[in-house]
Amino acid sequence: MRAIVIALRSLSREWRYGELAVLLLSLSVAVGALTGVGFLVDRINRSIALQASEVLAADIRVQSPRPLSADNEPMARQLGLRTARLTTLLSAVFHGDVNQLTNIRMVTDGYPLRGTVTVADTPFAPGTVTRQIPAPGQAWADSKLAAALGVKIGDNITVGARELRLDRILISRPDQGSAFQEFSASLLMNEADLASTQLIQPASQVRHALLIAGERPQLNAFRDWHAQQAGQRERMADVSEDSPQIGDATRRAGRFLGLASLVAILLCAVAVAMSARSYVRRHLDAVALMKTLGASRAFVLTVSVTQLLLLALAATALGSVMGWITQSWLISALQGLLRTDLPPAGLQPMLIGLLVAVAMLAGFALPSLLQMTRVPALRVLRRDVGPPTPGAWAAVTPAVVAVIVVVYGTLGDAVLSGWFVGALAAATLILGGAGWGLVSFTAHSRGGSGVAWRYGIASLARRRVESVTQIVAFGLGIMLLLVLATLRRDLVTDWRASIPANIPNYFFVNIPSGEQEEFRARLTAQGGKVERMLPMVRGRLVTINDRDAHAVSSSGGPAGPDDGPPQRGGMADREQNLTWSSELGDDNRIVAGQWWQPGDEGKPLVSLATEFQEELGLKLGDRLGFDIAGERITVTVASFREVKWDSFKPNFFIVFPPGLLDGAAGTYMTSALFEPSSPGEMTDFVRRFPTVSVFDVGSLLAQVRSMIDKAVTAVQSVFVFTLLAGLTVLLAAVQASRDERSYETAVLRVLGAQRGMIVRSVLTEFSALGLLAGTLAASGAAFGGFMLARQLELNYRFNLTFWLLGVLGTVAIVGFTGWVATRSVLNHPPRSALS
């Protein structure tokens, strides 16, 4: 307790000596980098959990293409759960002569069980929340449908054999995803009208769903009960099993940003170690005195550890504020990629920040403090007596353990952590070696250019270890920022410029069968350059070599008698777009097997894109069974194709020979280079073909570019912490050399040096440091850009202006910071430093 009182009292007084301020700053930057990423990932994760239940519009959704078991709903209700039914199908909706292919959704009272529906009186207006559903005989069309049909509230529309009155405009519903089908228009109506539409026919593509919501124990009870029902083939989607794709993406993004923040954290750890060493050096006398006055080793240690823990707490608070600001900035930088209404973050990232701060102190500061407590009391009489030299293991082991704890704790993956530490160690060694060489070289070039220059360079060379440490710290931070800037400025721009001007800029999907030639003719007449027109049917891969495809792909087992490469699920789980074609486009290249030969027409063969082959581990001769609109066909893999997707021409993973699926023709798709002469031209065109969905490639590309831009901005924001960490290392180094600098400045002043000369020598020292760090960083970034360009198969051009900016920018930052950090030393009167 006494130790804590003394620790508290002296903490504020210690402030003016600077080491604690640098310690606090280093820890805060580390915590800021960590929590900035932590808060963001936490908010996204919470949003995913929330979104998942909204996407389902329920906690659990039981669905099937067949009518659901009649036992489900009574069981759910018996368990005290809320339920609603949802039946969906794709069909045309008519108003007079106009029709539109529509996703028709028939619901019962209570829909949606999670999330909200908003409605309005006019299309594209802001919606208001409603808790109701359309009454029988009424329907709510979404804005797209209303616009396409040209209807307003009160008009009648025809759905199958039933006429309904348009009652509201549907602005949003929770279960509107971004899946392909959802691009179509949608209509919400009451399930009571289902039978009278007569839309449910034996071959119609209808999906039945039971929505369930309630408390988790009851939901689990329902799940268990449902799983035990014999012979049930109903699929269950549960919000508790978060969407694996979104979850994985967040985890990956989180890890990537985590890696970026780790660089900053470890650099800060270097600053912590430097500050701790200089703190200890200054406290040796005081500790010897305390021991002379009767303090035990434990007491001295308690005082220091208490101060450090208080610092860790303060740094967590300060760092978390920095982290919070950072994540707000990241969210605004990632606008468009993330929802704007993310739920607030929890406190867990702060707690992790505190743990990391404590781990950094334990690994990088505690060994020095333990050493300090071993200083003998005799030092009060003999200043040459210091603490015994620690063993190499005792000094290094805690730091190594702390690095492992911090890295593994942040990444949560042993292999990735190993790679990261290895790569960082290699980069540090290379930068350190190069830095050492440059400092040595510079040291030899100090003659002949005046006292200030000579003295500045001599300072740089004399504190060689500190100089190289600063060069590595700055070099690493600035290099990472420059690599990303290169990526954004050069590579992405180059990539966009590399796309030829005459490639298609529009995709057209859902062109009705029979209208494809008219569509082509009209578009060509309006100046469009139309590419090949391919039929498109939906189908699901159901068997691979006569075994259940889902079981084969999800078990990771072999697709056939011979073991193939490891397999993953996905391709076998979802409906695919299928096509047939006699021609092999010039953007396709056969890499195995043969394209259709004369006489292959109508034969049960298939040609697959290499991506599909790789995902399912298929080989030539494998037999694939497809379910196409309820019909089963089995085909043999005849060839694999490498597809140049960026030709922006219609392409499919799965292509059959002509003559095999002719009866199943659904719709057609194509792409075209088309420059509408007026904005209304495309609208008129779409109105002529209302079922056709149009995708503007130009805007999609712009979207991709903006996404890359945003992602790079986010990573760069995290790397700004690396730069800050470099600054803390510089401050720590200046702090450590403070007494020495005061003394040297005083001697120079006593010998008659003008203040200007001393300032020039300091500027020389730090500018030279910045020059060396900047040269290394800019050259490393150029090399990194070259490697990245090779990896991405892009052309890399060395940009001298960019290189020079990198070097000069670093000189300016390091020179200025060094001058600011040493200013107080320069202002020290010579008498006080020498007394």
Next chain:
Amino acid sequence: MTRDIVLKAENITREVSSPEGLLTIVRDVSFHIESRETVAIVGPSGAGKSTLLAMLAGLDLPTSGRISLAGQDLTTLDEDGRARLRAEKVGFVFQSFHLIPSLTALENVMLPLELAGRSDARQLSADMLARVGLASRTGHYPRQLSGGEQQRVALARASVSRPAVLFADEPTGNLDMATGERITQLLFELNADSSTTLVLVTHDRSIATRCGRVLTMENGGLR
């Protein structure tokens, strides 16, 4: 009247290794000091005075021989044990004051009392600072005080816990003559007030003569 023996050195020798080989700094020294005695250790530079003082106060251990302080054999105690004994029985005044720069004058004086767990540290320390004439400087930091004032704070710190033995190492060595004289006066007054045993190392003959006994060292031994 016999007085208690507070400090006893028996055949103590201190050797250190140096580039020239083993160096004997204190050679086979024996003596004892009784309670409330005032003893000066004098001798030329390099005679081993400070090393002897360090061993007597338990800051250093002899290579051979035994030292007992207030009945405790220092050579059998570990570092923390000796620290505890110093907290209870010893006060110290140094040539270069050795105040903790981050603590105020009052806090510097409070330190030994706080280390000994005294709850009345603040009041006792304020009284002691008043006693040495620094009542108006309690909130000042060492750097805001003159050399004489700093040594008065150090004297107050050494005396405030009423130690059994007060050690002083060249207490006026860093002060001008007039200030040194005032400090010496104060040192002996405080010692008389608290009936403390005083052991001081000095070059200054005038201080030595004010002590009850003078031990003269030469080449590591007592003359």
